[in-house]
Amino acid sequence: MAILQRECEILSHEQLSGTTWRIELSAKDIACLVQPGQFIHLRIPEFEEHILRRPFSVFQADSNTHVIRIVYRVVGEGTRRMTELACGDTVDIMGPIGNGWHLPNGARRVLIIGAGVGAAPVYELAKQGQNNGMDVTVVLGAQTHAELVFEKPYLDLGVDVICATDDGSYGFAGFCTDAALEAVDAAKTAGEPFDYCAVCGPYPVMRIAASFCREKGIPCEVSMERRMACGIGACLSCVLDTTDGKKRSCVDGPVFDANEVKW
Amino acid sequence: MVEMGQVSLHVDIAGLHMKNPVTVGSGTFAAGREYSDFIDVSKLGAVTTKGVSLHGWPGNDGTRIAETPSGMLNSIGLQNPGVDHLMEEDLPWLNERGATIIVNVAGHSVDEYAQVIERLENASLDAYEVNISCPNVDGGGMSFGADPALASEVISACRSRTNRPLIAKLTPNVTDITLIAKAVQDAGADAVSLINTVCGMAIDANTRRSILARGIGGLSGPAIKPIALGMVWQCYKAIDIPIIGMGGIRSGLDAVEFLLAGARAVSVGTANFIDPCAAMQVIEGIERYCVDQGVSDVNELVGALEW
Ligand SMILES: Cc1cc2nc3c(=O)[nH]c(=O)nc-3n(C[C@H](O)[C@H](O)[C@H](O)COP(=O)(O)OP(=O)(O)OC[C@H]3O[C@@H](n4cnc5c(N)ncnc54)[C@H](O)[C@@H]3O)c2cc1C
Ligand SMILES: Cc1cc2nc3c(=O)[nH]c(=O)nc-3n(C[C@H](O)[C@H](O)[C@H](O)COP(=O)(O)O)c2cc1C
Numbered sequence: 316m317a318i319l320q321r322e323c324e325i326l327s328h329e330q331l332s333g334t335t336w337r338i339e340l341s342a343k344d345i346a347c348l349v350q351p352g353q354f355i356h357l358r359i360p361e362f363e364e365h366i367l368r369r370p371f372s373v374f375q376a377d378s379n380t381h382v383i384r385i386v387y388r389v390v391g392e393g394t395r396r397m398t399e400l401a402c403g404d405t406v407d408i409m410g411p412i413g414n415g416w417h418l419p420n421g422a423r424r425v426l427i428i429g430a431g432v433g434a435a436p437v438y439e440l441a442k443q444g445q446n447n448g449m450d451v452t453v454v455l456g457a458q459t460h461a462e463l464v465f466e467k468p469y470l471d472l473g474v475d476v477i478c479a480t481d482d483g484s485y486g487f488a489g490f491c492t493d494a495a496l497e498a499v500d501a502a503k504t505a506g507e508p509f510d511y512c513a514v515c516g517p518y519p520v521m522r523i524a525a526s527f528c529r530e531k532g533i534p535c536e537v538s539m540e541r542r543m544a545c546g547i548g549a550c551l552s553c554v555l556d557t558t559d560g561k562k563r564s565c566v567d568g569p570v571f572d573a574n575e576v577k578w
Numbered sequence: 579m580v581e582m583g584q585v586s587l588h589v590d591i592a593g594l595h596m597k598n599p600v601t602v603g604s605g606t607f608a609a610g611r612e613y614s615d616f617i618d619v620s621k622l623g624a625v626t627t628k629g630v631s632l633h634g635w636p637g638n639d640g641t642r643i644a645e646t647p648s649g650m651l652n653s654i655g656l657q658n659p660g661v662d663h664l665m666e667e668d669l670p671w672l673n674e675r676g677a678t679i680i681v682n683v684a685g686h687s688v689d690e691y692a693q694v695i696e697r698l699e700n701a702s703l704d705a706y707e708v709n710i711s712c713p714n715v716d717g718g719g720m721s722f723g724a725d726p727a728l729a730s731e732v733i734s735a736c737r738s739r740t741n742r743p744l745i746a747k748l749t750p751n752v753t754d755i756t757l758i759a760k761a762v763q764d765a766g767a768d769a770v771s772l773i774n775t776v777c778g779m780a781i782d783a784n785t786r787r788s789i790l791a792r793g794i795g796g797l798s799g800p801a802i803k804p805i806a807l808g809m810v811w812q813c814y815k816a817i818d819i820p821i822i823g824m825g826g827i828r829s830g831l832d833a834v835e836f837l838l839a840g841a842r843a844v845s846v847g848t849a850n851f852i853d854p855c856a857a858m859q860v861i862e863g864i865e866r867y868c869v870d871q872g873v874s875d876v877n878e879l880v881g882a883l884e885w
């Protein structure tokens with residue numbers, strides 16, 4: 316599948332919480348091609364001293380309006396500079412890139428775990444499951460209620476949403492992996508176990524979820540983050556150890572079968 | 579008056595005919611396939627492939643890269659699937675597209691370099707670039723390129739296996755690069771390419787850890803351009819064989835600076851990560867410079883630095 320490079324106009328840019336922002340781009344044909352779980356490789360304008368692009372997963376894509384949205388957390392100099400971008404500015408992006416989620420055709424009950432901004436790359440997957448008549452449960456995790464910025468878009472989709480906050484300020488008090496495990500056990504007891512799980516978030520969240528899914532026999536996929544240079548599979552900067560040797564997380568991932576990852 | 583399209587861009591590197599003076603930095607372009615959405619590889623002066631060893635190497639553990647001011651550190655460790663894979667998968671693909679091919683060769687021993695070239699003698703390709711300069715592998719790599727006697731041993735062994743154009747790729751991590759350049763010239767190299775990456779380190783003060791898993795890596799990108807230019811100029815004065823210059827080239831003007839310092843061709847490396855079309859932009863920029871300066875043949879620029 317071809318990777319495109321496009322100059323894209325920023326249509327809107329909004330701060331969602333203290334550290335989280337949502338940016339809306341007129342992404343032309345990229346918006347039509349992007350599959351759930353894929354990402355774009357973005358060059359931050361007027362940031363010359365920083366030469367590398369920054370990878371961001373696509374949160375929402377609309378093939379009719381050609382709009383894509385990404386949600387990003389400010390963690391360093393690049394993302395801080397991004398907050399200064401204004402509507403009407405243009406950014407150079409490459410995409411869509413990577414191997415996305417593989418929602419099994421026959422799945423009936425789908426569990427999606429999105430911790431922090433990890434809730435962004437699973438939105439289109441939840442929508443796909445919902446549109447295919449699957450029973451979708453989304454567990455959202457954040458440190459505090461204020462940082463829990465994804466509840467509304469998921470509720471609007473009509474999927475089941477379970478929120479967990481580390482500080483107990485909203486929803487389930489504790490880690491989202493504990494909330495997810497409860498949901499897994501409840502589903503099993505009710506005789507309708509999950510038959511697919513997708514996880515995106517910090518490494519420990521994915522490792523814990525991958526581990527209980529393996530124990531319970533639920534097929535599980537995870538989206539791995541690695542530092543990237545080219546973003547198109549050429550430089551081998553982003554490799555990940557798998558049971559099948561080293562793989563490039565940009566084009567062989569970022570989504571991997573959890574059993575394939577050497578945790 | 580010269581116009582776009584009329585400038586003669588062809589250069590000859592000791593029998594390696596390049597339709598323009600621009601190739602790509604080994605290891606930044608794989609074997610071209612990944613860039614085919616963006617670039618027609620036959621339009622490049624040459625494609626230089628990722629370093630290849632006899633049976634392949636797994637490369638280093640991650641984290642393998644770090645962004646640094648105007649540059650990046652890498653510690654890929656020459657991960658490659660081996661020469662047979664290159665011959666079966668990559669060279670046919672490049673040949674089908676009519677690309678000019680420089681194969682970058684790596685080894686842990688003098689014998690391994692020679693054996694890789696022996697294997698490749700049956701394949702269709704245009705030149706070898708012998709990497710005696712990688713800072714990221716234990717044994718071989720840079721240790722060969724940092725000692726004139728060892729460098730000349732590797733190049734002699736390769737020379738005895740091939741009549742094709744043989745380019746020695748030099749490391750900047752030495753006290754006097756002209757000594758190595760002269761040694762490989764005497765050992766039979768037809769050309770030199772320089773520079774490979776500059777040794778360096780990045781540390782995260784908050785975690786008190788090295789960002790690269792191996793600690794030391796190789797610095798590339800605009801940050802190293804002045805080092806590279808200086809070394810090209812020093813070598814140009816010291817040796818008679820052609821030079822392929824590289825290190826931080828992003829634009830046509832960057833490339834012209836290397837030509838003026840004495841390079842006959844240039845490589846675009848890290849800039850491919852900034853923009854996958856960078857190499858094409860460099861070619862166009864060189865041509866544009868020639869038009870603006872009334873230069874009808876790019877070879878006129880080689881070593882044309884004025885005082
Ligand atoms: C496939 C993929 C999808 C991603 N999707 C999102 C998303 O939807 N929302 C979001 O907020 N973040 C996402 N990230 C993480 C995002 O790329 C980093 O937060 C961002 O690159 C940090 O840049 P910086 O300049 O602010 O940080 P700095 O720390 O200043 O950056 C220094 C270097 O490290 C790299 N880097 C730092 N943190 C990461 C990281 N976690 N992953 C990869 N590279 C990193 C940077 O790209 C840069 O090269 C994703 C990462 C990957 C690999
Ligand atoms: C990720 C990466 C991988 C590289 N791999 C190789 C390699 O396999 N063989 C080699 O001779 N040089 C290798 N190099 C060095 C480049 O070919 C080039 O000499 C160097 O990066 C300087 O040029 P630049 O600043 O334009 O990148 C690599 C550089 C980078 C950044």
Ligand code: FES
Nearest residue numbers: 546548550551565
């Ligand atoms: S980032 Fe270059 S291979 Fe993945």
